[in-house]
Amino acid sequence: MAVFTDVSEAEIASFLAGYGLPAPDAVTGIAEGTENTNYKVMAGGRRFILTLYEARVNVADLPYFLSLMDEVAGAGLPAARPIRTLKGERLQAIAGRPAALIEFLPGRPNMDPSPRDAETAGSFLARFHRTTAHSSLHRPNTMGMTSWREMTARAGDALDRFGEGVRTELAETLKLLARFWPVGLPKGPIHADLFPDNLLLDHGEVSGIIDFYFACTDFFAYDLAITMNAYTPETGALDLTNAEAVLSGYDETYKLTDAERSALPVLLCGSALRFFLTRATDNIFAPESTLYTPKDPLPWLRLMRHHRARLEDEL
Known part of the structure; x- marks a missing residue:
């Protein structure tokens, strides 16, 4: 989530009218994230997230994302x-961008x-899987791997x-x-x-999963590897305690097959490479936005x- 496109309250009021909602009582830009423009909107005594899908998102993918959320x-x-x-539509347009109004969920990351x-x-x-x-x-x-090669080539030296x-x-890692x-x-x-900021908690229990805009069809074990890495602290000495806890919680609920467990080392390496590359290219090709700060890839x-x-070591 971030703010790349400025939207006036008058534009938002016109947008909300399509939902039978009154003009907004409050609108606040959300600075976090790297992909889309997001605003918190208060209207008619209810809270929503207004998401504008930026150029990096393929408009043709939006029905998939919204259908999966539903x-x-x-x-x-x-x-x-x-x-x-x-009119029963999940997708509209505002400020020249496709946009959706998303249910606000309680809790905090x-x-x-x-x-x-x-x-x-x-x-x-x-449970999600x-x-x-x-x-x-x-x-x-x-x-996936094709995009990793493309990002590596694009960033170059x-x-x-x-x-x-x-x-x-x-x-060399890509070859491996x-x-x-x-x-x-x-x-x-x-x-x-599934990073910590995309999982909302209320009194220690999950109250919401958000930000589906990388969702796709792939191995469940790869999604697990992404989450294990995402919950590994980024500062201090390398500590895999949280990663092991993610694995334990998953395996107790949805038992891994022997093949999935054997594949985890390569999936963990691949998911770490993927997020290094996206963060590295975000730093190298950072858009100009006062509310956008690229994340550290190191x-x-x-x-x-x-x-x-x-x-x-296991080869």
Whole structure:
């Protein structure tokens, strides 16, 4: 979430009218995130999130994202649900951008999660996968290995600003991943971005899962690897306690197969590489926005190196 497109209150009032809602009582830009423009909106005594989808999001993918949010919420999980207009539409336009009005969910993210919080996240992710395993929705993973190669090529020598020889190191890691990437694991719609800021908690229990805009069809174990890495603290000495807690919570709820467990080292390495590359390219090609601050990619480079060393030890 972030603010890349400015929207006036008059534009928002016109937009809300399509939902039968009055003019907004309050509108606040949300600075966090890297993909879309987001505002908190108060209208008619209710709270909403207004999301404008920026150029980086493929408009053709939006029906998938919004349908998945609807499907997960309809299955009884606390997912942010898109609100429909008076005409039954989930997608409109505002300020030249496609946009949706999203249900506001209670709770807050815990940005310093404890092992117990991490275990809760793992258990919830397992419940999410048990739900999506029966879904007919499908979208290819556009942030898979092909995109990793493309991002590496696009950034080129600028990657070496993050350390001498990083570009070469990434090329070697990509070759290793391509050699050992698994096939045939259980798959279905995955969230693909379950960081602590995308899981809302209320009194220690999950009250909402948000930000579905990397969701796609891929291995459930890859989604687990992303979450294990996402819950690994980025500062201080490398500490995998939370990652192990995510795994424990997941495995107790949705038992991993032997093949999934064996594939975790390569999936962990791949997901760390993926988030290093997106953060690195966000830094290299940062858009001009006063409310946008690129995130530090170096913790993910450290994590990638750790998982690569573990993977090589097991070969």
